[in-house]
Amino acid sequence: MTVSLEHYLVVSAMLFCLGLFGVIARRNLLIIYMALELMLNSANLAFVALSRFNNNLNGQVMVFFIITVAAAEVAVGLALIVALYRKRQTAHVEDLTLMKL
Amino acid sequence: MKLQVLPWLILFLPLLAAAGITLFTLNNRERSAGLSIGAIVLGFVLTLFFIAVNDWEPAGKETVASWLEVGPLQVDFGLRLDPLSLMMLLIVTGVGGAIHIYSYGYMHEDRGVARYFAGLSLFTFSMLGIVLANNFLQLFIFWELVGLSSYVLIGFWFERPSAAAASKKAFLTNRLGDFGFLLGILLVWDTFGTLNFSSIQVELIRNPAALGSLATIAGLLIFCGAVGKSAQFPLHVWLPDAMEGPTPVSALIHAATMVAAGVYMLCRVFFLLDLPDSHALEVIAWIGGITALLAALIATQQNDIKRILAYSTLSQLGYMVLAVGVASPAPAMYHLTTHAFFKALLFLGAGSVIHAMHHEQDIWKMGALRRRMPVTFWTFLLASLALCGLPPLSGFFSKDEIIAATLTPEHGHPALFVLAVMVALLTTFYMSRLVLVAFFGPAKSHGVDHAHESPKVMTVPLLALAVPSVLGGFFGIAELYGHQLGETHSGYHVLAVVASLGAVIFGLAFALGLYWNAAQDPLPEKLGALAQAARNRFYFDELYEATVIKFQEIAAAIAAWFDEWIVAGLLVRGAHGATELFGRGLRLAQTGNLQTYAFLFVLSAAVVLYFMIGR
Numbered sequence: 001m002t003v004s005l006e007h008y009l010v011v012s013a014m015l016f017c018l019g020l021f022g023v024i025a026r027r028n029l030l031i032i033y034m035a036l037e038l039m040l041n042s043a044n045l046a047f048v049a050l051s052r053f054n055n056n057l058n059g060q061v062m063v064f065f066i067i068t069v070a071a072a073e074v075a076v077g078l079a080l081i082v083a084l085y086r087k088r089q090t091a092h093v094e095d096l097t098l099m100k101l
Numbered sequence: 102m103k104l105q106v107l108p109w110l111i112l113f114l115p116l117l118a119a120a121g122i123t124l125f126t127l128n129n130r131e132r133s134a135g136l137s138i139g140a141i142v143l144g145f146v147l148t149l150f151f152i153a154v155n156d157w158e159p160a161g162k163e164t165v166a167s168w169l170e171v172g173p174l175q176v177d178f179g180l181r182l183d184p185l186s187l188m189m190l191l192i193v194t195g196v197g198g199a200i201h202i203y204s205y206g207y208m209h210e211d212r213g214v215a216r217y218f219a220g221l222s223l224f225t226f227s228m229l230g231i232v233l234a235n236n237f238l239q240l241f242i243f244w245e246l247v248g249l250s251s252y253v254l255i256g257f258w259f260e261r262p263s264a265a266a267a268s269k270k271a272f273l274t275n276r277l278g279d280f281g282f283l284l285g286i287l288l289v290w291d292t293f294g295t296l297n298f299s300s301i302q303v304e305l306i307r308n309p310a311a312l313g314s315l316a317t318i319a320g321l322l323i324f325c326g327a328v329g330k331s332a333q334f335p336l337h338v339w340l341p342d343a344m345e346g347p348t349p350v351s352a353l354i355h356a357a358t359m360v361a362a363g364v365y366m367l368c369r370v371f372f373l374l375d376l377p378d379s380h381a382l383e384v385i386a387w388i389g390g391i392t393a394l395l396a397a398l399i400a401t402q403q404n405d406i407k408r409i410l411a412y413s414t415l416s417q418l419g420y421m422v423l424a425v426g427v428a429s430p431a432p433a434m435y436h437l438t439t440h441a442f443f444k445a446l447l448f449l450g451a452g453s454v455i456h457a458m459h460h461e462q463d464i465w466k467m468g469a470l471r472r473r474m475p476v477t478f479w480t481f482l483l484a485s486l487a488l489c490g491l492p493p494l495s496g497f498f499s500k501d502e503i504i505a506a507t508l509t510p511e512h513g514h515p516a517l518f519v520l521a522v523m524v525a526l527l528t529t530f531y532m533s534r535l536v537l538v539a540f541f542g543p544a545k546s547h548g549v550d551h552a553h554e555s556p557k558v559m560t561v562p563l564l565a566l567a568v569p570s571v572l573g574g575f576f577g578i579a580e581l582y583g584h585q586l587g588e589t590h591s592g593y594h595v596l597a598v599v600a601s602l603g604a605v606i607f608g609l610a611f612a613l614g615l616y617w618n619a620a621q622d623p624l625p626e627k628l629g630a631l632a633q634a635a636r637n638r639f640y641f642d643e644l645y646e647a648t649v650i651k652f653q654e655i656a657a658a659i660a661a662w663f664d665e666w667i668v669a670g671l672l673v674r675g676a677h678g679a680t681e682l683f684g685r686g687l688r689l690a691q692t693g694n695l696q697t698y699a700f701l702f703v704l705s706a707a708v709v710l711y712f713m714i715g716r
Contacts, residue, residue: 020703023696023699024696024699024700024703025696093694093695093696094694094696096693096695097692097693097694098693
């Protein structure tokens with residue numbers, strides 16, 4: 001059996017959905033953060049697979065781009081979470097409802 | 102015309118004085134009075150000088166500064182100088198000057214002297230503007246300015262509710278008349294395309310039927326302005342109430358000048374009223390006659406010295422309007438002139454009495470003032486006799502001309518003649534009553550014992566005004582007006598003289614019989630209901646209270662209800678309520694929970710994707 005594009009895409013979609021579920025359902029900010037990374041990486045997988053099967057390097061360029069941005073994002077995001085924790089003594093998402101009027 | 106700058110100076114000096122007082126000298130009563138008096142006296146002197154240089158009919162007649170042009174409408178700010186306006190200029194600055202000086206004595210103790218003189222100067226400016234205007238629009242602007250300054254001065258003691266109400270009444274009643282006046286002006290402009298008096302006159306001479314079937318309506322609409330300003334029936338109710346103002350104001354505005362503006366305006370635009378197919382003059386004559394009779398009847402039963410004079414003014418204004426109505430503007434202007442002298446004198450005399458009696462105005466609490474205030478008494482007596490029309494005082498000549506004019510066959514009417522003679526009789530009666538009760542007989546209250554003659558600053562203007570009141574018939578004033586407005590030789594002078602002299606003698610006899618040494622008014626007992634009605638001003642105020650004011654109040658209540666519930670309630674509060682309610686609903690979706698947002702976001706993205714690709 002050969003591994004076709006569909007397999008990659010299905011795996012990518014599953015990863016995306018898992019990540020999404022994590023973002024929506026989990027309470028801890030760190031876990032949500034990790035789920036978010038999972039979603040990014042599922043997109044990366046789809047990019048790489050499509051790049052390989054379509055003989056087009058643009059997708060791979062995009063992946064490098066995403067990895068770079070994700071690294072920066074992690075740095076900023078984690079810093080924010082630490083700062084938040086220091087201020088509010090919690091990392092639970094349901095406690096962060098300041099946006100509500 | 103030589104010295105064209107003089108009329109401009111005369112017009113604007115009082116305005117400068119008013120501005121100077123309000124801006125700089127509001128806290129200095131001496132300087133304020135000085136500015137105001139100086140402006141008007143200088144105006145008087147300059148007017149005399151101007152007449153001396155140019156004679157009564159300056160060449161060119163007009164001095165014009167272009168003011169504004171809107172499309173076809175071109176309005177000049179022009180001064181018209183002819184015998185009519187020059188004579189009025191003399192009256193306003195001369196009589197006004199005497200009253201200004203008198204005011205200095207009368208108002209000396211008042212705190213608001215500066216404000217008072219600012220108002221007086223503003224009034225003088227506006228009145229001069231009316232007198233000098235050479236077109237309708239300019240006339241109307243100054244017309245309204247006069248109304249405004251009258252409002253300011255009637256309500257001078259605004260802390261008294263009655264004064265505040267009186268000033269409001271005067272202003273609103275005037276506005277009612279002015280509304281018609283404005284419509285008339287628009288009609289004239291629509292027809293002739295110009296508002297300049299002489300241009301309109303030229304057009305009308307070329308084509309007397311230019312106004313067509315609208316001639317009567319145009320005349321009556323313009324007359325509306327005079328009805329309001331000259332307080333003719335049925336808008337006469339404001340003038341007696343206007344006596345709430347200081348007495349010199351009553352003398353200047355509500356006797357000598359402003360109320361005469363209506364008559365002056367009618368004479369100025371007489372060519373518009375006297376058209377072959379216009380019936381306006383008949384209406385004007387009857388309105389004038391009715392006003393004269395009504396006011397004279399009311400005056401016989403009033404007890405407030407100023408109110409008697411106020412109704413007397415109404416009655417005399419009725420005479421003038423009657424004269425205009427019988428196509429005799431020259432006698433109307435003549436009577437206006439003499440009336441300005443002796444009625445201003447009467448009011449100033451009344452002011453002197455009120456001043457001496459410490460603001461007691463009821464004539465039944467006076468009496469025996471003849472010995473206490475000789476100067477006031479003699480001048481007051483002379484003015485009263487002039488008003489009654491006793492020869493050879495000024496009032497005799499002017500009143501006689503009006504009575505004679507009512508007999509002219511083409512415009513007069515025998516009924517108007519009888520009416521005019523009746524009014525002459527009543528005039529003598531109520532003036533004799535006033536003089537007999539207030540100056541003769543026993544003292545009727547303790548206030549009389551403390552009364553003493555007013556200071557010189559008040560008696561000198563009285564004496565100054567007494568001169569033209571007595572000699573007004575010998576200055577050739579009638580010929581001056583007659584030369585411009587057309588002489589009226591009715592040929593009935595003998596009959597008129599006999600009738601008016603008879604009226605004077607009868608009136609005097611009645612008054613002497615009833616009021617010589619009388620301690621109280623015997624008329625109410627003898628006449629019963631008529632006296633009661635006259636005392637209550639024929640219930641006009643009550644009638645208006647019950648109809649116009651009631652209607653106005655109901656309309657105001659409906660408007661207020663509409664405003665409160667429909668505009669403010671349904672529309673304003675409704676709009677904001679609906680917005681807020683909708684917002685409240687939307688706010689339920691805003692939980693503040695990140696994950697809810699994330700879920701909704703993904704759901705929406707899924708829906709969008711479904712509709713874009715999935716189907």
